Amino acid sequence: MGHLRDLSTDDLRDALDRVDGKTPAIRIVAAIAYENGVSQTELATWFGVERKTIYNWLRRFDDAPPAEAARDADRPGRPTKLTSEQRRKAIESIGDDPEAAGYEADEWTPETVADYLRDRFGVEYSESSCRRLLSEERSSNVF
Template sequence: MAHLEDVSADDLREILAEVEGKRATQRVMVGLNYKEGLSQRRLAEMYGRTEKTIYNWLCRLDRLADEPAEEVVYDAPRPGRPPKLDDGQRERLEDALNRPPTELGYDRSTWTPALAREYIAETFGVEYELRRVRELMSEAGLSYRAVRTGAAASAPTETSAAPGKKRWTN
């Protein structure tokens, strides 16, 4: 079965100029490449997808003749667990994690996952596993690095750190 008979390459280029997101962009690119004569097998190889996925995408793109691009190239929202923290709370958490804990009344000079979990529970009333707290800390721009101490900290050419000493830093 031939695909995209009622959709021109120019239509696809216009949609491509407007589309956002990796998967939606790939779908439109697959359509353009198909219009240029590439086989479904070749498209599957190029895009690292199965032939069935390419076929499904082309069937979706066939609907462009009758439906708006937004309804065709984008996936419908998928249900899932809602986040425990809303966007505003996440922003407040990131701001807090990028400040020393001492500014927030804690006796520690650096954040630890346990301290961040305590802060989240006290501030937002939300409990997280330490693994998720570490992810939140990373998303806030903190990283777990070796600590440079003593002469090593002041020596610009020194790259090694005290063995076994690491902490979360900005």
């Protein structure tokens, strides 16, 4: 296959330094391994995906610069129910103790976040969306 024919391992390593997120990093690591002789079949086993997935990952690098090729394109989805200001306030609030927001709980859970969003902003969020907000809040406080 002609994958990565115009890219050096150094190009890929430079891209690895520039990307954010686990999935783009995994794709670049797979490309580096492929450049170093690891087969698509073996990569599929390493990463627990189908061989076709590895093929698709590598094919991306034929069409775009490495850091761009490793990232997924933005996908339009359902518009958010919260404005950016409401979202900021919600994430700020769930960074504090739930009792400060009037909830009898030791910590925020997806259920208490859903209650908070309904009570404070009048919007219904699914449990998985509330889990994402919790994750976003926790990752924003890492440093």
